[in-house]
Amino acid sequence: MAEHPQGQPPAITREEVAHLAHLARIDLTDGELDQLAPQLAGILEAVASVSKVAADDIPPMSHAVPLTNVFRPDELRPGLTAEEALACAPEAEEQRFKVPRILGEEA
Amino acid sequence: MATDLIRMTAADLAELLALGKATSVEITQAHLDRIAAVDDDVHAFLHVDADGALQAARESDARRAAGEAASALDGVPIAVKDVLATRGLPTTCGSRILQGWVPPYDATVVARLRAAGLPILGKTNMDEFAMGSSTEHSAFGPSRNPWDLERIPGGSGGGSSAAVAAYEAPLAIGTDTGGSIRQPAAVTGTIGVKPTYGGVSRYGLVALASSLDQAGPCTRSLLDAAMLHEVIGGHDPLDSTSIDQALPALVEATHEGSLRGVRVGVVRELGGEGYQAGVRARFDDSVALMVEAGAEVVEVSCPHFEYGLGAYYLILPSEASSNLAKFDAMRYGLRVLPDGIEAPSAEQVMTATREMGFGAEVKRRIILGTYALSSGYYDAYYGQAQKVRTLISRDFASAFEQVDVLVSPTAPTTAFKIGEKLDDPIAMYLNDIATIPANLAGVPGVSVPNGLADEDGLPSGLQILAPATADDRLYRVGAAVESLLDASWGGPLLAKAPALGGQA
Numbered sequence: 135m136a137e138h139p140q141g142q143p144p145a146i147t148r149e150e151v152a153h154l155a156h157l158a159r160i161d162l163t164d165g166e167l168d169q170l171a172p173q174l175a176g177i178l179e180a181v182a183s184v185s186k187v188a189a190d191d192i193p194p195m196s197h198a199v200p201l202t203n204v205f206r207p208d209e210l211r212p213g214l215t216a217e218e219a220l221a222c223a224p225e226a227e228e229q230r231f232k233v234p235r236i237l238g239e240e241a
Numbered sequence: 242m243a244t245d246l247i248r249m250t251a252a253d254l255a256e257l258l259a260l261g262k263a264t265s266v267e268i269t270q271a272h273l274d275r276i277a278a279v280d281d282d283v284h285a286f287l288h289v290d291a292d293g294a295l296q297a298a299r300e301s302d303a304r305r306a307a308g309e310a311a312s313a314l315d316g317v318p319i320a321v322k323d324v325l326a327t328r329g330l331p332t333t334c335g336s337r338i339l340q341g342w343v344p345p346y347d348a349t350v351v352a353r354l355r356a357a358g359l360p361i362l363g364k365t366n367m368d369e370f371a372m373g374s375s376t377e378h379s380a381f382g383p384s385r386n387p388w389d390l391e392r393i394p395g396g397s398g399g400g401s402s403a404a405v406a407a408y409e410a411p412l413a414i415g416t417d418t419g420g421s422i423r424q425p426a427a428v429t430g431t432i433g434v435k436p437t438y439g440g441v442s443r444y445g446l447v448a449l450a451s452s453l454d455q456a457g458p459c460t461r462s463l464l465d466a467a468m469l470h471e472v473i474g475g476h477d478p479l480d481s482t483s484i485d486q487a488l489p490a491l492v493e494a495t496h497e498g499s500l501r502g503v504r505v506g507v508v509r510e511l512g513g514e515g516y517q518a519g520v521r522a523r524f525d526d527s528v529a530l531m532v533e534a535g536a537e538v539v540e541v542s543c544p545h546f547e548y549g550l551g552a553y554y555l556i557l558p559s560e561a562s563s564n565l566a567k568f569d570a571m572r573y574g575l576r577v578l579p580d581g582i583e584a585p586s587a588e589q590v591m592t593a594t595r596e597m598g599f600g601a602e603v604k605r606r607i608i609l610g611t612y613a614l615s616s617g618y619y620d621a622y623y624g625q626a627q628k629v630r631t632l633i634s635r636d637f638a639s640a641f642e643q644v645d646v647l648v649s650p651t652a653p654t655t656a657f658k659i660g661e662k663l664d665d666p667i668a669m670y671l672n673d674i675a676t677i678p679a680n681l682a683g684v685p686g687v688s689v690p691n692g693l694a695d696e697d698g699l700p701s702g703l704q705i706l707a708p709a710t711a712d713d714r715l716y717r718v719g720a721a722v723e724s725l726l727d728a729s730w731g732g733p734l735l736a737k738a739p740a741l742g743g744q745a
Contacts, residue, residue, distance in 0.1 A: 158562060160592065161593055176666075178609075182551070183548060183551050184626050184629050187545065188629055197452045198452065198682060199709075201481070204482075219572075233571050235587065236586065
């Protein structure tokens, strides 16, 4: 990803979309990559005006309601049972979620 | 009798129940019969829970008989958008990745509906994870507009708007991230309210963009919307962004419907070019009607609204790409094992699952959000979009110094044909151009049906916006406009909709 987005919006290449898909953990097909690259470039062009309108001294707004650190009392509350939590798991064993291996082959 | 029951407002049904002139079982059964008769055509529902609804109706009748009604709406059935977790009922968000998921808990909105005694008829269709303006991005097929089955019912909450417009439910819950309650209301001739951000709990609402999402009522009258809003609204400790103060008196506000002396601002930037002629004409009529009824109408400028769409399509995909990372095939939902890999890793399973489980629009927005949040682009895209959000909020603040409410057309066009914009994401995004600013600033808005466009005979909507936490103004002004318009038509706009399924 080379060009700086302050000027012309960068055209997104097929390779960049493939890289983004990897970051997002989505295994896109060749057809999807072909379709997405020009679509994303078009969308970025359509939203590019946003990068020019706000002056440096404008504070960013992350949220409609200004709030900081909402706490609740530190007390026991009823939660899900293990059976409820596991009821829709793809796989479960011994009251636990069963997941595929998380380490590489060589580990 | 059954036909009468389905055409009544929720307020009128509540009155029948209170007077003992109908039972919840009769009312609920009438709606289930209507769903059976027309939903093959309309496809508003992804799941119908006849047994559960009738059981809740019987319990409601027992409470009424004992003089222990849980709320004014006790016994009046409702449909719930499939993005809200419902204990014991499938909750798919219109996505294959959640097909078959049955949540072990209720969203706060759903818990409040149950506590108030409203039988839940079923779960309504939506664009996948609420990404869309037509329901065409539902993994389970589009819903159809009861005014013309070849057209979209709006989105993402098109199932809820279609259910209410087709008399399949007197009430429905929608959610609105950029217009997904208001735009569907506009194109189906129904009412849709997006409350103030933080006014209705988001606990159990499967998040699209957490800083924008808000659940609210979909109904056929302002009074019904106010009654439902009072049931679902108010502080919830389970949502840390929930506003810790009492709701204004909303039902009462609908009874005070006068426009005399109300200062109404027409937003210069939300109209004109890009808006269908018939939509503009109906908007001008509505403004003239308000003037005639004593409102002081002025034009106001909100110069940064034109950047709202751009800011929204950076903020939303950024938040969505982060929120949807939880669909990793490990604890719930779909798990797909990749082809031809022996003993695949968790990462390979996650990657294959997300490829199979997400539709095209969801992938598009996740990739866009991943891009906007990546190192080197964050400041230029997400950071700048957040600054635009500040500018839009300031535009609202200065407008509300001059006027009590702002008005605009809700959507730039009437309902378009299914398939017409499906392959053009930017054309689809433009549907939300007038509704997005309210989400970015967190202010409440309503769409009120304001007539039929001359060129196609399809409904258009009047959007009314109020300052944050002043949701009562939507109901005060909306109900006044509603009663003037209903009087001019000799009844609600929906009475002009064609009959469905060969029924009168």
